[in-house]
Structures are given as C-alpha cells and as structure tokens.
Amino acid sequence: MATYKGIKGFTVQSLATDPSTPGAVWSSSNGLNAARFVMGGAGTQTAAIVFGGEGTPGASQVLTEKYDGTSWTEVNDMPAIRQSMGSAGTQTATLSMGGASSTPPAYKATSYEFDGTNWSGGGDLSTARANISGCGLQTAGLANGGFNGTSLTTTEKYNGSSWTSGGDLNTARSYSTSFGIQTLAICVGNSGQPPGAVVESYNGSSWSETTENNSGRYGSGGAGIATSGIIFGGNPYTGITESWNGSAWTEVADLATGRVYVAGAGSSNTSALAAGGLTAAGPSGFTTATEEFTEAPVTSTFKNEGQVYYNTTTNLLKLTATVFGTGTWASGSALGTGNNSMGNAGTQTAGLSFGGGIPGEGNSRTITEKYDGTSWTSGNALNTGRYGMAGFGLQTAALSVDGNNSPGNSYTTFVENYNGTSWSEITENSTGRGATYGVGTTTAGLLYSGTVSGGRTANVESWNGSAWSEVSEINTTRNDATGGGNQTSALLVGGQPGPAVLVESWDGSSWTEIAEVSTQRIGAGGSGTTNTDVLVFGGEPTTANTELYNGTSWTELNNLGTARNALGGLGNSTKFSFSSRWW
Numbered sequence: 001m002a003t004y005k006g007i008k009g010f011t012v013q014s015l016a017t018d019p020s021t022p023g024a025v026w027s028s029s030n031g032l033n034a035a036r037f038v039m040g041g042a043g044t045q046t047a048a049i050v051f052g053g054e055g056t057p058g059a060s061q062v063l064t065e066k067y068d069g070t071s072w073t074e075v076n077d078m079p080a081i082r083q084s085m086g087s088a089g090t091q092t093a094t095l096s097m098g099g100a101s102s103t104p105p106a107y108k109a110t111s112y113e114f115d116g117t118n119w120s121g122g123g124d125l126s127t128a129r130a131n132i133s134g135c136g137l138q139t140a141g142l143a144n145g146g147f148n149g150t151s152l153t154t155t156e157k158y159n160g161s162s163w164t165s166g167g168d169l170n171t172a173r174s175y176s177t178s179f180g181i182q183t184l185a186i187c188v189g190n191s192g193q194p195p196g197a198v199v200e201s202y203n204g205s206s207w208s209e210t211t212e213n214n215s216g217r218y219g220s221g222g223a224g225i226a227t228s229g230i231i232f233g234g235n236p237y238t239g240i241t242e243s244w245n246g247s248a249w250t251e252v253a254d255l256a257t258g259r260v261y262v263a264g265a266g267s268s269n270t271s272a273l274a275a276g277g278l279t280a281a282g283p284s285g286f287t288t289a290t291e292e293f294t295e296a297p298v299t300s301t302f303k304n305e306g307q308v309y310y311n312t313t314t315n316l317l318k319l320t321a322t323v324f325g326t327g328t329w330a331s332g333s334a335l336g337t338g339n340n341s342m343g344n345a346g347t348q349t350a351g352l353s354f355g356g357g358i359p360g361e362g363n364s365r366t367i368t369e370k371y372d373g374t375s376w377t378s379g380n381a382l383n384t385g386r387y388g389m390a391g392f393g394l395q396t397a398a399l400s401v402d403g404n405n406s407p408g409n410s411y412t413t414f415v416e417n418y419n420g421t422s423w424s425e426i427t428e429n430s431t432g433r434g435a436t437y438g439v440g441t442t443t444a445g446l447l448y449s450g451t452v453s454g455g456r457t458a459n460v461e462s463w464n465g466s467a468w469s470e471v472s473e474i475n476t477t478r479n480d481a482t483g484g485g486n487q488t489s490a491l492l493v494g495g496q497p498g499p500a501v502l503v504e505s506w507d508g509s510s511w512t513e514i515a516e517v518s519t520q521r522i523g524a525g526g527s528g529t530t531n532t533d534v535l536v537f538g539g540e541p542t543t544a545n546t547e548l549y550n551g552t553s554w555t556e557l558n559n560l561g562t563a564r565n566a567l568g569g570l571g572n573s574t575k576f577s578f579s580s581r582w583w
Contacts, residue, residue, distance in 0.1 A: 024252035024295040026241070026274070030071040031288030034063050037278040040087030040096050040134075041221065041263030045069070045273045045292055047091040048265035049114070052082035052099065053276065055286065060102040064114070066091060067265075067273065072290070079112060079119050084175075086134025086143045088158075092116030093138040095158065098146065100130035107148040111158070113138055123162040127154050131174035133187055135222075140182040142166065142202070147174035151191070155207070157182055167206040171198050175218040175235075175261075180226035186210075186244065188231060191218040197543060197563070201226065212563060213249040214519055214545045214556060215240050221264025223272040230269040230293065233262040237279055240518065241293070243269040251518050251556055257289040270295040329546070329560055333375040337367055341435075341523075343391025344568035345398035345418075349373030351570050352395045352418065355403060357387035364405050368423070370395060380422045384414050390438030390447050391568075396420035397442045399463070402450070404434035411452055417442060429468040431459045435479040437492070437526075444487040446471075446506070449495060451479040456496070460511075462487060472510045476502055482521060482536055482569070484528025491534045491549065494521025500539075503549075505531045517554050519545040525569030540565035 032050065039053025039061070046069035055061045060081035065072045078096065085099030085108075094114035100107055107129050111122035129146035136142040139160035146152050151174045155166040173190035180186055183204035190198060197216035200207040217234035224230050227246035232255055233239060239255035259277030266272030272293040279285045335353065342356030342365070351371035357364045364385035369376045382400060389403030398418040405412045411432040416423040429447060436450030443465035450457050458473040474492055481495030488508035494500040500520040504511045517536065524539030532551030537560055538544065544559035 024241075024243070024293070026239075026253055026255050026291040026293050028256060029290045029292050031290050032072050032276050033065055033074055033288070034061070035286035035288045036061055036063070036276050037259075037261040037286060038084045039263050039276060040082075040085050040094075040099075041265050041273075041275060042087050042089045042094050043067070043091040043265045043273075044267050045265065045271045048273050048275070049091045049094055050263045050265075050275050051078055051087075051094070051096060051114070052085060053263075054083045054102070056283075060100070064119070067275070067290070072275075076118055079121065080110070082108065082112075084130040084132070086132030086141075086146070088134045088136045088141040089114075089138040095122065095134070095136075095138040095141045097134050097141065097143045097158070098125050098129050098132050111163075123158065125156055125163050126165070127152065127156070129154070131191070133173070133176040133178040133189075135178040135180050135185050136182040142178065142180075142182045142185055144178050144185075144187050144202075145169055145173040145176050147191075155202070167202075169200055169207050170209060171200065173198075173218075177220045177222035177231050177234075177264075179222045179224045179229040179231075184226040186226050186229055188213055188222075189216075189218045189220055189234065191235075197541075211248055212544055212559065213242050213244075214251055214543070214559075215242065216541050216543065219260040219262070221262040221272075221274050221277075223264045223266030224268045228268040228270070230266065230272050232264065232272070232274055232293070233259045233277060235260045237285075243295070245269065248558075252295065253293070255291055257287060257291065259287060259289070266293070329558060331561060333371075336369055336376050336378060337365075339365065339367065340566035341387040342367075342568055343389045343400045343403070344570040345391045345393045346371070346395040346570050348570070350395040352379075352391070352398050353568060354379075354391065354398075354400055354418070354423075355382055355386050355389055357385070357404075364403075368418075382416055382423050383425055384412065384416070386412055386414070386434075388434035388436065388451070390436045392438045392440045392445050393418070393442045399438075399442050399445060401429060401438055401445075401447055402433050402436055411450075427467060429461050429463075430470060431457060431461065433457055433459075433479075435523075437481050437483055439483065439485045439490050440487040446485075446487045446490055448474055448490075448492060448506075449478050449481045460506075474504055474511050475513060476504070478502070480523045480540075482524040482526035482539070484526045484534035484536075485531045486529060489530040489532075491526075491528070491531045493517060493526060493534070493536050494524055494539060496522055498522075507531070515549075515553055517547050518556065519543055519547065523566040525567040527569040535569075537569065538564050538567050 036053035036055035048067040051064040062077040082099040086097040109125040109128035132146040141158035151172040153168040157166040175191040176189040185202040220234035229244040232241040239258035262277030339356040366381035368379035386403030413428040413432040433450030445463035458477040478495035483491040490506040501516040521539040528534030537546040544563035
C-alpha cells in the first residue's frame, strides 16, 4: 500500500551550521595581579576571591584578590602569610583554615574570616595542618584531611566560632579537593603514589566511598555542590576536567593551561573559575592564568539521532551522529585460580585464559581455564608455564605466544597452539619477549611491543598460520600495552614508558599515531575486532576507567566495578569478558 511519505517524500531541515551537542568550554579571562599557587579560593564564577599562596620563590603570601567576572582587584591583605590552607564560603563571607607559612614552615591551626572588606581571626582547628581540602560556608565549614608530617584522615566542622570533630575520612589524604556543604560533601584525590582516584562522600557525620573519578591526581581546583561538582587541573600539570552529577564522573573540556595547585571557585558543574597554579617546576611555572568554565545545552530542532539535514553553508546533505549506549559492566563468575598477566582468547561466551602468575614470586603458571558465559572450568595445561604472553584466536583454536618463564625470568619464543582440548608446540617466533600483546587468529595473527633482555622492543611480527615474518615496527618502543583489532587493522594503546596515553593505529603496512586516551594505561585490558572499534579498561595507575574508540575519538563509558591492572580482556568492543588480579 502506498503511503503519504512514499508519494510526497518528507521534509529535510536546512541549517546554516551543523547542530552541536551540549557544549563545555574553558575561556580565558584577565589574569591575577600576582602569579602564585597553593592559595585559597572561594565564591562563584562572577564573584570569586583568592588569598595567600606561594609567589616569589619560597615565600608565602598575604595577598587577597577579588574577581568581578572580568578582572581581579587587590583588597586588604590576610593577617598572616599562609599557603596550602583550606578555604570555604563566598566572596563576602570567606573562611581560611590552617595552612603553613614559609617563615618558619610550621603547620598552622589558625582560621581567618573575611567579611568582604577586612580579615579577622576565627577559631583554631583542633589539629594544625596544611594541604587541607575545605568546603562549605564561613559559618558552616568543613576541613578535610591534610598534612602535618603525615597525611591525615582528620575531618573537622566549623560553626562560625569553633571547630569540632566531624568523623574521619576512610583514606588519609592531602592536596585533595572537596566541594559541597557541611552536611553533604565530596572529597576526591590524594597525593599518594600513584595519585589516588578514591572518592568519598560525606553525610554530615561520616564518610563512605563512592564512584571513583577517571583520572587519579592531586592539587586540583574544585567547585560546586555534592550533586553537581567539578574538578580541574592537578598533578602532573594537567588540564583534565571532570564533571560530577552525584553518581558518575564525565570528562569534559580541558583547561587551556594545564596546572597543579590551582584555586577554584564556582557554584556547580556548569559554572566554575580556575585561577593561578603551577604550570611547571620552579618559579617560571608560577601563573596568573584565569579561565572560566561554562557548560550549556544547545537547543536543537532534531527529535532523534540519525536524522537527515541539509547544510546550506557547505551545500551538503548530512546525517546527525548516532549515539550508541554507554555500556554497563556486570559481575561474572570468578576464575578458578586468582591470576594476572595471563593470555586470553575467544569471546564473552566462549573465552579462554591461560598461563599467568605473580611476577617476583618465581612461579610461571601452566593453568588453562575455559569460560562458557556463566562459569570457568579447567582445561588441559600449557606445556610451558609463563606469564606476560600474548594470546589470540578462539576458545577452540588459540595461540599462546612468548612470555616470561620462571625461574630465571627468561623471555621465551615458545608458541603453543590450542585445538580446544590440548596444547601443542609449533613454530617459534624470532624475538622472545614478555609484557607483550597480540591480536588475530591462529592463521592470521599480529604480535607487537614487549619487554626483551636489556629493555623494551618496537618489534612487530606477523603470523600466517605456519611461519612468522617481521613487519613495520611501532613508532614508540614500549611494553605493557593493550589494544584490539586483527592482523591488518589493529590499535596499540598505552604501555610503558610514560606518558602511557599514546595510541598507534596499524593499517596492515604501517603504524600511525592517533588520538590519545584520556587515562594512562599500563597493563590494561583491551578488546575489539578492528582499529576503529576498540575498548580499553583498567590499568595502572590502578583505575576502573573504561574508554571506547570509534575510529576518530575516545569516549569514556561506565567504570569497571573494581579498579585493577595486569588484567586480560577478550571479545569485541560491545560484548567482552575479562579476568585479573588486582594489587
């Protein structure tokens, strides 16, 4: 039967510019009058205040500056020099808590209050400390963690005149970032090594762990409330910005000037201010840079994704982008034996895990386990125990290539073929290596990167089912990388040495550097069938972060339930399984 649409067609919208998605952007504003870092900051994007900090080499400051949405003006100084203090409140009712001074470098318990014109003394903290993470109001402030020779879990609450204990953090931390009010707050970050991504939520009396952010760091700026917050910058001189909606973190636009120990102000995750900070080690890294963050939805006439429209400027008929699901991790059955650094092959419902071990314990495992989508069962063992090998293929036809063989920690060139029942040794490859990675099948495989005697390798070898041949090397020598793809279309992601965000794409003949991942990946899991459709997850510094590559850019998806590294992955980018041991 003919339809009206079939006879008459349908309307195609004409637009002068392509429709945009909700936008997030940092824009530069007038700089501070004095370059400095580790200062206090409070207020909103259009009515902010910064005070104290470190400016001239080795000297703490008393300077106070106000921001009116356009420029900074110096106002009355603090009563005493301070840096690394906690801060809370508004531009006209500000609270400074604790901190340190460079002459002498003693930890302080003193609080100061600012009324918009003058500073005056407030009640002393019970525990003198610096590197405090503060939030709340002048009459209802919260001082979290800090440092007085050791990182602290101490939390104290202020009532406008005195401080009382508020219930300790679960994780001792310093140079963390807090936002929210005295009865509902978030604390994120830690200057431990590696920098922590552990996030805690406060209900007015106690702290509990909540969703980790994507990028572990410290010395970030922060703003907002416990259900709508934002953090930006941090170690190591990064511009990474993450938005918090009360349950999940999302990376948004980066600061134009990457920095650590930056002052923050703002009322939500859609309106914030970043001021000052340190862009590099030494006095040359002191900055006055000020940036404003804005995120606003863009009105669109489109009712759905995948809709045709005509761009009248470029004279092109175009299609709106299709948005796929964000993906969700669900718990599966555990391996029969806790393991790491093993080889993997197969799919989510027909997986294979083999070898592995705990580096340093002197045991290379021969374990083989099969997964049927529900549970793991034991299979026949490898002939040679090892860990850090590459694995590729299917549950019924897989290869185990190279790896470390203990004792002696030697890098093997052993290759074993699995027929669904048992392993048999076949043609060895040319370069023995550990911490390596591979993709493909038992008749068309690719082996790349890894650790060799004396260092790391850029060597790449191709397998045709009977013999190995060397092909074009990766551009940057590394090990502990991950990726996905096949013999003629693959990705290499992360690995050592850092920065572990490097990504290279293989087209069957050469490697090309492409868009980097947002989170460092060392010993991460990976899966995918081509170089335009790869998922990576976990890795070191220990993270739960998950990212998907679509051939152009990386998108962050839902985190793993448990942060971990040295894990394996198998399957495609939308249906996959993994197994690991975490540290």
